Amino acid sequence: MKFNEQYIKTLLPERAQDSHKGTFGHVLNIAGSGFYSGAAYFSSLAPLKVGCGKSTLASCHSVIKTISSLSPDIILLPLEETSSRTISNKSIKILEPLLENYQAISIGCGLSTDKETAKFFKNFLEILSESTIPIVIDADGLNILSSTTLPEQRNLQRKTILTPHPLELSRLMKVSVDNIILQPQFWAKKCSEKYDCITVLKLHKTVVADNKGHLYINNTGNSALAKGGSGDILAGMITGFLAQGFRPFDACILAVYLHGKTGEIASKELTEYSILASDLLEYIHLAIREII
Secondary structure (H helix, E strand, O other): OOOOHHHHOOOOOOOOOOOOHHHHOEEEEEOOOOOOHHHHHHHHHHHHHOOOOEEEEEEEHHHHHHHHHHOOOOEEEEEOEOOOOOEOHHHHHHHHHHHHHOOEEEEOOOOOOOHHHHHHHHHHHHHHOOOOOOEEEOOHHHHHHHOOOOOOHHHOOOOEEEOOOHHHHHHHHOOOHHHHHHOHHHHHHHHHHHHOOEEEEOOOOOEEEOOOOOEEEOOOOOHHHOOOOHHHHHHHHHHHHHHOOOOHHHHHHHHHHHHHHHHHHHHHHHHHHHOOHHHHOOOHHHHHHOOO
């Protein structure tokens, strides 16, 4: 199958007019820490911008307090907080009985690699290992994963998506960044094989690879996306499509394509120099309009 622009434009279905907020899925986003509340905000709002019905942010109290003042659209779930203002492992008891309420999960954006948070992350993945809920692991989730020995690590939850940039992928694969840059398609495929997942390697031409040999090279986007927070938005977009029932590979290529288009459209007005991640959220609808 050719995952080209023509294929991508067939992916967005018409939205049923007799729908309700439950029709389009519910995302659980586990993100943020005392110093990275913006990552939690971007990755929680982006799912709603691509059509998801509900988005819940689960985070420590200090982040929840900040996000409550930024957006009335995000559902807030306070978790146990450490003295370092990161998520405590005690939060597992809060989340575990709630997981059946969500159609997709993202974890890692601005999470921190604090020892207690790393313990929480490992235990959370173990809980999800037998689940069918798709999960996106980004940012600090990837950094913890690369330095943590998980039981049967190759058998992460079977609908796992990893979204590394080259440095994060180099840590996951234990090779140099130069190797990743020289052979991005090769290493994206190798990561998918190692972790039995889909890999979204974020580059100028982002690579999406799975463990079945499928490969997509994205051609949208520009330097406007080279800003802090842009990757958090992409993670949220992918999760938002997953919650709506998209197949994982389709969710990834559609989100990557639209994320790039958003940067292109926004730069026509704001220039590639001046776009902020928060600006991107205001242009996602225009990128969607181009393919519906």
